Amino acid sequence: MLKQRVITAVWLAPLSLIGLFGLEGTPFAVFTALVLLLAGWEWSRLAGLDSTRQRGGCVLGLGAALLLLGWLDADRASWLLLFGGVGWLANLYWVTGYPERVAQWRPLWVRLAMGAWVLVPTWVGFNVLREAGAAWLLFVLLLVWGADIGAYFVGRALGRRKLAPSVSPGKSWEGVAGGVLVSSLLAVAFASWQSLSLGAGLGLLAVTVIVTLASVLGDLLESMLKRFRGLKDSSQLLPGHGGILDRIDSLTAAVPLFALLYPGGW
Numbered sequence: 001m002l003k004q005r006v007i008t009a010v011w012l013a014p015l016s017l018i019g020l021f022g023l024e025g026t027p028f029a030v031f032t033a034l035v036l037l038l039a040g041w042e043w044s045r046l047a048g049l050d051s052t053r054q055r056g057g058c059v060l061g062l063g064a065a066l067l068l069l070g071w072l073d074a075d076r077a078s079w080l081l082l083f084g085g086v087g088w089l090a091n092l093y094w095v096t097g098y099p100e101r102v103a104q105w106r107p108l109w110v111r112l113a114m115g116a117w118v119l120v121p122t123w124v125g126f127n128v129l130r131e132a133g134a135a136w137l138l139f140v141l142l143l144v145w146g147a148d149i150g151a152y153f154v155g156r157a158l159g160r161r162k163l164a165p166s167v168s169p170g171k172s173w174e175g176v177a178g179g180v181l182v183s184s185l186l187a188v189a190f191a192s193w194q195s196l197s198l199g200a201g202l203g204l205l206a207v208t209v210i211v212t213l214a215s216v217l218g219d220l221l222e223s224m225l226k227r228f229r230g231l232k233d234s235s236q237l238l239p240g241h242g243g244i245l246d247r248i249d250s251l252t253a254a255v256p257l258f259a260l261l262y263p264g265g266w
Contacts, residue, residue, distance in 0.1 A: 012238065028130050042244055043119065044059070054135070065116075066123055081125060081260040087121075096218060123173045134144070140251075140255055140258045147212045149182065149213055155174055159172030168239075179212055184208060219250050232265075
């Protein structure tokens with residue numbers, strides 16, 4: 001298993017870096033669309049579709065939506081970031097109420113709609129941030145990765161109070177605090193690197209804390225759906241690493257929210 005994880009990481013890491021930072025404009029939009037179409041294929045399984053034809057139809061529908069949005073510029077499509085934010089409020093309500101509130105999202109159409117307000121705004125967010133500058137995209141990626149690392153090590157060392165035992169028993173409030181601490185330090189370093197004013201730096205710090213908490217919710221949402229469906233991974237598209245959603249679940253919440261709030265827009 002470890003060997004397979006390493007082999008996958010060897011080709012996946014440079015491909016991701018080239019796609020995210022070596023491309024811009026239409027090529028970048030196409031690259032991120034392909035990633036999210038694969039995620040859409042996995043989401044259709046989490047939603048409850050088992051037929052290849054039905055899952056393919058969902059991917060085609062998602063592709064058509066992204067193609068339509070591709071004709072719009074970032075400013076005209078950015079309303080979808082707000083749409084995604086409202087959707088994540090619903091996700092928060094359901095995650096914190098699992099399993100008591102399962103009946104509210106058990107219908108197939110609700111889980112498919114959930115996928116729409118998770119995946120489409122993520123694609124818009126990636127493109128808004130890339131258009132704003134590679135530095136902002138880099139920051140939100142480092143924010144999520146740093147928060148994950150901080151949460152893992154602090155949670156392992158100090159974790160006592162469970163965050164969401166019904167959804168993800170391994171996560172703790174102490175781990176969340178560790179993730180927020182690491183991402184906050186990154187925000188301070190980034191503000192210094194970008195020579196932001198005091199006000200802009202404090203704003204970035206506040207946004208960073210909010211987005212870090214949102215990234216935890218992104219992870220918990222996928223865990224909830226997998227637990228409901230009795231699945232260990234979203235797929236086996238990335239041998240040794242699970243599926244695309246297993247790698248970007250935190251980003252699906254962090255990227256659109258940061259794109260909505262990022263300091264470059266102030």
